[in-house]
Amino acid sequence: MLLSFLQAPPAEMADLFRAEGKIYVVVAVIGIVFAGLVAYLVWMERRITQLEKKA
Amino acid sequence: MKNLWKILGAALVGYTLIAGLLFDVPRLVILNETIRNLYFHVPMWFTMIALLAGSLVYSFRLLRSGDQGRLLDLNRDRQAKAFAEVAMIFSLLGLFTGMIWAKATWGAYWTADPKLNGTAVTLLIYAAYFILRGSIDDAEKRARLAAVYNVFAFVLMIVFIGILPRMTDSLHPGNGGNPAFGNYDLDNRMRMVFYPAALGWILIGWWIAQLRVRLENLSAQ
Structure with missing residues (x-):
C-alpha cells in the first residue's frame, strides 16, 4: 500500500506499436531513405572527382 | 583507404x-x-559545432598564409566558407527538430528560453558572416575580413550556446541547473546509440562540407 503510493505512475510508451511488429516497416523505410541519400553523396563525389581530373 | 571515414560515417x-x-x-x-530524439536532434548540434570549428581553423590558416607579405591562400577562404555553410544547414535542422520536440514536451514550439534565443542569435551572427562576404568585391580583402569576423563569430557562438544558457534558468536539458540527459537518463543502452550517432553525423557533415569545398574550387577555376 505504502510502496505503491511511493511509485511513480508508469510512463506511457509505444508498447502496442512495437508489439504489433510493423515498426520494422518504418525502420526499413527510414533505412532506404538514408541509403538513397548516401548513394547520392557517392554519386556527387564521383562526378566532382571526374571534373577535378579534367581541370 | 582514403574514403574509409565516409563509409564509417554512413555505417x-x-x-x-x-x-x-x-x-x-x-x-x-x-x-x-x-x-529517442536524443539520437537525432543533439547530433545536429554536435555536427554544427564540429563544422564551425573546422571553418575557424581554415580562417586561421588563411590569415597565417598571408604572413610576411606572402599571397593569401584563397583555398583556405573557400574551405572556411563551405564549412560554415554546411554548419548552418545542420543548425537549422537542429532548430526545427528541437521545435517539434519542444512542442511535444514543453507545450510550445518556441519559448523565450536562453538556449533557444542564444541559438537564434548565433544564426544571425553567421548570417552576417555571409552578408559580409557578399558585400566585398575584392577577393583578398573579402577573404581577410571574413576570416577575422569568423573568429569573432565562433567565440560568440560558444558564449551564446555554451555559456550564457548555463548561467540562468533554462528549460533545456544541461542548462541552468537543469541536468543534461547524461546525469540520470542517458544509461548505457542509450550511450551505445548516442555516441555512434554523434560521431556518424559529424563524419557525414564533414563529407558534405568537403564536397562543397571541391565544388567551390572547381567553379573558381
Whole structure:
C-alpha cells in the first residue's frame, strides 16, 4: 500500500506499436531513405572527382 | 583507404537509425518515446559545432598564409566558407527538430528560453558572416575580413550556446541547473546509440562540407 503510493505512475510508451511488429516497416523505410541519400553523396563525389581530373 | 571515414560515417548513422528506433530506452513520463530524439536532434548540434570549428581553423590558416607579405591562400577562404555553410544547414535542422520536440514536451514550439534565443542569435551572427562576404568585391580583402569576423563569430557562438544558457534558468536539458540527459537518463543502452550517432553525423557533415569545398574550387577555376 505504502510502496505503491511511493511509485511513480508508469510512463506511457509505444508498447502496442512495437508489439504489433510493423515498426520494422518504418525502420526499413527510414533505412532506404538514408541509403538513397548516401548513394547520392557517392554519386556527387564521383562526378566532382571526374571534373577535378579534367581541370 | 582514403574514403574509409565516409563509409564509417554512413555505417554509424545507418546503425543508429535502426537501433535508435528499436532498442530499449528509459521509460519517463512526459518524455515517453520522444527520448529517442536524443539520437537525432543533439547530433545536429554536435555536427554544427564540429563544422564551425573546422571553418575557424581554415580562417586561421588563411590569415597565417598571408604572413610576411606572402599571397593569401584563397583555398583556405573557400574551405572556411563551405564549412560554415554546411554548419548552418545542420543548425537549422537542429532548430526545427528541437521545435517539434519542444512542442511535444514543453507545450510550445518556441519559448523565450536562453538556449533557444542564444541559438537564434548565433544564426544571425553567421548570417552576417555571409552578408559580409557578399558585400566585398575584392577577393583578398573579402577573404581577410571574413576570416577575422569568423573568429569573432565562433567565440560568440560558444558564449551564446555554451555559456550564457548555463548561467540562468533554462528549460533545456544541461542548462541552468537543469541536468543534461547524461546525469540520470542517458544509461548505457542509450550511450551505445548516442555516441555512434554523434560521431556518424559529424563524419557525414564533414563529407558534405568537403564536397562543397571541391565544388567551390572547381567553379573558381
